[in-house]
Amino acid sequence: MNLQAVRAIYCFEMARAGRTLLQSLVSPVISTSLYFVVFGAAIGSRIQEVEGVSYGAFIVPGLIMLMLLTQSVSNASFGIFFPKFTGTIYEVMSAPISYFEIVLGYVGAAASKSAVLGLVILGTANFFVDLHILHPFMMLLFLVLTAITFSLLGFIIGIWADSFEKLQLVPLLIITPLTFLGGSFYSIDMLPSVWQAVTLANPVVYLVSGFRWSFYGISDVSVVASLVMVFVFLGVSLAVVNWIFRTGYRLRP
Amino acid sequence: MSHPTATVSSPATASSAPAAEPAPVIEIIGLSKRYDSGFEALKQVDLEIRRGEIFALLGPNGAGKTTLISIICGLVNASAGQVLVDGHDNVSAYRAARAKIGLVPQELTSDAFETVWNTVRFSRGLFGRKPDDAHIERVLKSLSLWDKRKNKLITLSGGMKRRVLIAKALAHEPEILFLDEPTAGVDVALRRDMWEVVRELRASGVTIILTTHYIEEAEEMADRIGVINGGEIVLVREKQALMRQLGSKQLTLQLQQPLASVPPALSHYPLALDEGGSVLVYTYDASDPNAQGQVPISTLLNDIEAAGIRFKDLHTKQSSLEEIFVKLVRERQ
Numbered sequence: 001m002n003l004q005a006v007r008a009i010y011c012f013e014m015a016r017a018g019r020t021l022l023q024s025l026v027s028p029v030i031s032t033s034l035y036f037v038v039f040g041a042a043i044g045s046r047i048q049e050v051e052g053v054s055y056g057a058f059i060v061p062g063l064i065m066l067m068l069l070t071q072s073v074s075n076a077s078f079g080i081f082f083p084k085f086t087g088t089i090y091e092v093m094s095a096p097i098s099y100f101e102i103v104l105g106y107v108g109a110a111a112s113k114s115a116v117l118g119l120v121i122l123g124t125a126n127f128f129v130d131l132h133i134l135h136p137f138m139m140l141l142f143l144v145l146t147a148i149t150f151s152l153l154g155f156i157i158g159i160w161a162d163s164f165e166k167l168q169l170v171p172l173l174i175i176t177p178l179t180f181l182g183g184s185f186y187s188i189d190m191l192p193s194v195w196q197a198v199t200l201a202n203p204v205v206y207l208v209s210g211f212r213w214s215f216y217g218i219s220d221v222s223v224v225a226s227l228v229m230v231f232v233f234l235g236v237s238l239a240v241v242n243w244i245f246r247t248g249y250r251l252r253p
Numbered sequence: 254m255s256h257p258t259a260t261v262s263s264p265a266t267a268s269s270a271p272a273a274e275p276a277p278v279i280e281i282i283g284l285s286k287r288y289d290s291g292f293e294a295l296k297q298v299d300l301e302i303r304r305g306e307i308f309a310l311l312g313p314n315g316a317g318k319t320t321l322i323s324i325i326c327g328l329v330n331a332s333a334g335q336v337l338v339d340g341h342d343n344v345s346a347y348r349a350a351r352a353k354i355g356l357v358p359q360e361l362t363s364d365a366f367e368t369v370w371n372t373v374r375f376s377r378g379l380f381g382r383k384p385d386d387a388h389i390e391r392v393l394k395s396l397s398l399w400d401k402r403k404n405k406l407i408t409l410s411g412g413m414k415r416r417v418l419i420a421k422a423l424a425h426e427p428e429i430l431f432l433d434e435p436t437a438g439v440d441v442a443l444r445r446d447m448w449e450v451v452r453e454l455r456a457s458g459v460t461i462i463l464t465t466h467y468i469e470e471a472e473e474m475a476d477r478i479g480v481i482n483g484g485e486i487v488l489v490r491e492k493q494a495l496m497r498q499l500g501s502k503q504l505t506l507q508l509q510q511p512l513a514s515v516p517p518a519l520s521h522y523p524l525a526l527d528e529g530g531s532v533l534v535y536t537y538d539a540s541d542p543n544a545q546g547q548v549p550i551s552t553l554l555n556d557i558e559a560a561g562i563r564f565k566d567l568h569t570k571q572s573s574l575e576e577i578f579v580k581l582v583r584e585r586q
Contacts, residue, residue, distance in 0.1 A: 004382060086363070093327060093328050095351060
């Protein structure tokens, strides 16, 4: 195992986040705070409690999940797309490093960044609402697994994309809508029954539901279904990454 | 300039080299590459690179130079064939093979916002070597980059960026260095500096393979020259042998009085008049004094004098590698 190489990639990516601290940390924190002000305080004060939890507190897991998904995808996709775009990827591809180690370096760094960001947003939320975490271990498990899974998805997007437009396409057209419609800001019980059934086809519902359960013990779907869904995502992403490296898709003609 | 133990070799004779010769540091066997588009970039290439030599790979655009280098370095998958780097298969034993190689790519690629120091340090780590700041300092100093170590790459000139790429390639102390068009777009002074750096590297035992468009670069530095065209290695020769073998020489005499024609007494020599009869040109093969119609220069000059022809100046000129190269490529086409 070429641990030096994994470390080099990991540190390089973390240093990049350090250089762009405003973009990678401050900006998501500010936008999350805005969500709290608008949905939690302004609108939330007019909404009654959801299953015994104040609306402001209810949306915290959904907001963290929203940021976790979008930031994981954008961090990881940019991390691998940029060296491809500038041509510096040649160095990684010519180094004595395995596919697994490349993924570990890039995805590990992207997942670390978004997991830290998730925790920072959690801390920020604490300023706005009264937070309780019933199952802290499960909360961390959901946080870390989701960060890894969606960083893998971002890595796949970064390899697939051959333009900046494509890089933005999946996060903008798929991830954000799915997250907004995945129960981040509401319980799916609030929807008409037809839409409840449709929503269950949205995989993000399971992530938000499981994550919210770890906070308040309430969920739209069973926790087991949520965990299974996370692992299914993880498995599919790993399978795609494996296929990419086996075939050299867009990396090694 | 030629390698002390080198012997004339060609793709055809490479595999039948004498047993006493040291094992090649790179052995390419039947290497082919066909891209998805159907373009056949390499056709059954066989080549051996000797340890410690400077090998120049020449060829026109699209000849397959960069594809060949890219396959050896692991950037492109071969369609068929095998590459052994110091005995390690570059696919099945890619870690051992790649650890020995440093690559300076053709394109000036860089992480614009990184500092020189960090980017070179990153390269060392990427190749699995423990941090060694003393080594990186030596590399940066040898490339006159030490003063720039804290500069971001975006602030450097093209020539400096090229040096950074060399520093990155040397960060993990490779035994083999590939330089793909190392002096493309580099000014003359910097080019000479780089040649010096390459010579020093060779002196330290590093094997160097360079591709170039600049024939003078190969002529100046290489021990052996390989010519690739249309995905095939056209020939591999010692540089000196190649120039001797393929290069004709010309003796040019500036006459005091123009001649209307070559005097009958000299008609058995391959002589030609030029510039309105004021220049007499004798073309001969310097590598083969016994060639037909060829005599020692002193005999020719005596005969010219005996024929009553007086000259005010003379000079000889040998074909440059560029002329040889153009001739070779044309012949193949």
